[in-house]
Amino acid sequence: MVEPNQLVFTDEMPDHYIMDINEDKHEVALSAQDVEVYYGAKQALQKTNLKFERYKITSLIGASGSGKSTFLRSLNRMNDDVGTVKGKIMYRNLDINSSDIDVYEMRRHIGMVFQRPNPFAKSIEDNITFALKQHGIRDKDELAKRVETSLKQAALWDEVKDTLHKSALSLSGGQQQRLVIARAIALHPDILLLDEPASALDPISSAKIEDTLLELKEKYTIIIVTHNMQQAARVSDYTAFFHMGEVLEYDLTRKIFTRPKVQRTIDYVNGNFG
Amino acid sequence: MNAKQVDKIATGILYTIAGFVILVLLALLGYILVQGVPNLSWHFLTAPAEAFSAGGGIGIQLFNSFYLLILTMVISFPIALGAGIYLNEYANQKSKVIEVIRTMIEILSSLPSVVVGLFGFLLFVVQLKLGFSLLSGAIALTFFNLPLLTRSVEESLRTIPNLQREAGSALGLSRFETIGHVILPAALPSIMTGVVLSAGRVFGEAAALIYTAGQSAPALNFADWNPFNATSPLNVMRPAETLAVHIWKINSEGIMPDAAAVSAGASAVLVIAVLLFNFCARYFSKVLYRQLTSSK
Numbered sequence: 001m002v003e004p005n006q007l008v009f010t011d012e013m014p015d016h017y018i019m020d021i022n023e024d025k026h027e028v029a030l031s032a033q034d035v036e037v038y039y040g041a042k043q044a045l046q047k048t049n050l051k052f053e054r055y056k057i058t059s060l061i062g063a064s065g066s067g068k069s070t071f072l073r074s075l076n077r078m079n080d081d082v083g084t085v086k087g088k089i090m091y092r093n094l095d096i097n098s099s100d101i102d103v104y105e106m107r108r109h110i111g112m113v114f115q116r117p118n119p120f121a122k123s124i125e126d127n128i129t130f131a132l133k134q135h136g137i138r139d140k141d142e143l144a145k146r147v148e149t150s151l152k153q154a155a156l157w158d159e160v161k162d163t164l165h166k167s168a169l170s171l172s173g174g175q176q177q178r179l180v181i182a183r184a185i186a187l188h189p190d191i192l193l194l195d196e197p198a199s200a201l202d203p204i205s206s207a208k209i210e211d212t213l214l215e216l217k218e219k220y221t222i223i224i225v226t227h228n229m230q231q232a233a234r235v236s237d238y239t240a241f242f243h244m245g246e247v248l249e250y251d252l253t254r255k256i257f258t259r260p261k262v263q264r265t266i267d268y269v270n271g272n273f274g
Numbered sequence: 275m276n277a278k279q280v281d282k283i284a285t286g287i288l289y290t291i292a293g294f295v296i297l298v299l300l301a302l303l304g305y306i307l308v309q310g311v312p313n314l315s316w317h318f319l320t321a322p323a324e325a326f327s328a329g330g331g332i333g334i335q336l337f338n339s340f341y342l343l344i345l346t347m348v349i350s351f352p353i354a355l356g357a358g359i360y361l362n363e364y365a366n367q368k369s370k371v372i373e374v375i376r377t378m379i380e381i382l383s384s385l386p387s388v389v390v391g392l393f394g395f396l397l398f399v400v401q402l403k404l405g406f407s408l409l410s411g412a413i414a415l416t417f418f419n420l421p422l423l424t425r426s427v428e429e430s431l432r433t434i435p436n437l438q439r440e441a442g443s444a445l446g447l448s449r450f451e452t453i454g455h456v457i458l459p460a461a462l463p464s465i466m467t468g469v470v471l472s473a474g475r476v477f478g479e480a481a482a483l484i485y486t487a488g489q490s491a492p493a494l495n496f497a498d499w500n501p502f503n504a505t506s507p508l509n510v511m512r513p514a515e516t517l518a519v520h521i522w523k524i525n526s527e528g529i530m531p532d533a534a535a536v537s538a539g540a541s542a543v544l545v546i547a548v549l550l551f552n553f554c555a556r557y558f559s560k561v562l563y564r565q566l567t568s569s570k
């Protein structure tokens with residue numbers, strides 16, 4: 001039985017609502033066009049069309065297994081070895097999902113932080129400078145500056161500034177996560193993809209990361225997967241709701257959390273899973 | 275019985291088994307050392323062997339063993355490293371060809387060393403006319419060593435979590451850079467352990483060498499380090515009886531009056547040498563790991 005007042009809504013409610021960003025008014029940093037992902041024969045992501053506005057934070061929300069990581073990882077080709085990604089991913093007029101793209105070069109522009117912290121078995125400092133050096137930055141002052149700035153931005157500097165030569169593996173899980181965020185920012189990417197970066201953090205470091213993201217927004221386009229609704233509501237400008245390998249709704253965060261248009265989104269943001 | 279009691283009994287049984295293994299090992303080691311160490315002297319370690327009279331040493335055999343070990347490692351380690359990296363990092367794990375290669379490596383690794391020796395004899399000594407020589411021996415030992423060493427490199431790399439590889443690629447590093455600077459350093463201690471274990475096997479191997487490196491130890495001129503001279507210790511084309519082959523030979527056909535003592539002494543040296551470079555390699559791999567990963 002359906003309650004009467006809900007019936008009124010469901011009649012006119014769409015299954016999907018994907019907001020289109022007007023490219024005349026807003027600059028689009030990245031756009032996914034008909035992106036589908038297969039793991040073997042199994043389709044993990046249905047055709048997805050999303051545009052991400054430059055210098056904004058977009059959160060991807062949805063239940064576990066709904067395909068958020070799958071989609072996010074496709075955006076900088078991290079799924080190349082595990083699955084098949086179809087469709088176009090446009091970045092600066094280039095389809096970065098095509099085979100002639102230099103993925104290593106591309107990933108310097110589109111950085112990623114994973115769900116589980118993965119520092120290298122190197123010192124804290126080397127964790128940050130290693131990739132920089134490989135990319136040809138040799139100047140000692142420049143390297144030191146990047147270490148300091150990125151660690152400050154990731155809210156870790158005060159805790160490690162005296163122990164930069166210690167192994168990164170001696171840090172706590174939360175510190176490790178902030179270190180890998182610093183490591184990603186140090187490369188000065190254009191777009192930052194974050195897969196639940198705060199899920200292993202205590203509320204205080206998590207709040208620090210949120211501040212960091214809001215600050216980074218000035219210079220970076222950020223796409224973040226999160227299970228934390230409040231976090232999504234607090235930091236992001238846009239939100240996409242994933243459900244069973246499909247984006248059901250994409251809109252301004254404010255709208256998603258106050259007046260969503262799709263029933264399943266309403267259920268999810270209100271915490272009714274059924 | 276509750277879980278706690280079961281746990282106690284299981285622990286007890288495991289301790290007993292472990293204790294038994296350790297006891298057997300200690301007994302063996304103790305026997306070899308007690309029998310052999312009294313025969314050791316500087317003269318014994320450096321003098322050439324005597325065929326008919328007492329008082330011979332094992333100097334040349336000892337040198338041969340180490341030299342052959344080094345030659346073998348110089349040939350087999352780079353190959354095993356490359357093969358192991360390819361198999362674990364580059365090869366398509368689902369491919370049938372790779373599966374066949376893995377099976378072949380497995381089969382090769384269980385090949386009896388006598389067979390490897392005879393194969394080496396027919397192919398290198400006879401067909402390729404390398405004669406009984408260090409080179410023939412080193413190649414035979416490479417055949418003997420390669421499968422296990424490759425497997426151990428591959429296994430060492432496999433224990434490094436994929437998160438590390440993803441970390442590298444997400445930073446725009448190529449697979450090669452990530453392997454060279456992240457994966458290999460992290461796997462190094464475990465690779466070193468594999469190398470040492472195989473070095474022990476190589477050092478103590480006799481059967482594969484009898485018909486390849488030969489059973490004679492011609493006198494060497496330790497003042498001549500030009501590898502092209504016949505009596506130079508470095509010459510790889512000379513026949514070279516190793517310590518293990520020497521022990522085998524003394525025990526099967528030794529006619530010197532002190533054969534038992536020489537055999538016991540040589541065995542002790544063999545065991546001590548293996549133990550020694552075990553400890554050294556462990557120490558070095560620790561130091562190296564610390565340097566490469568800057569962990570304290």
Ligand SMILES: Nc1ncnc2c1ncn2[C@@H]1O[C@H](COP(=O)(O)OP(=O)(O)OP(=O)(O)O)[C@@H](O)[C@H]1O
Nearest residue numbers: 039044062063064065066067068069070071082242
């Ligand atoms: N490497 C893989 N191989 C096969 N299937 C995979 C792989 N990675 C993910 N999947 C499957 O794809 C689907 C989507 O997974 P994904 O990791 O994208 O979900 P998610 O939304 O990120 O979930 P979570 O919130 O738990 O991280 C799941 O059914 C999962 O089992």
Ligand SMILES: [Mg+2]
Nearest residue numbers: 068069115195
């Ligand atoms: Mg995920």
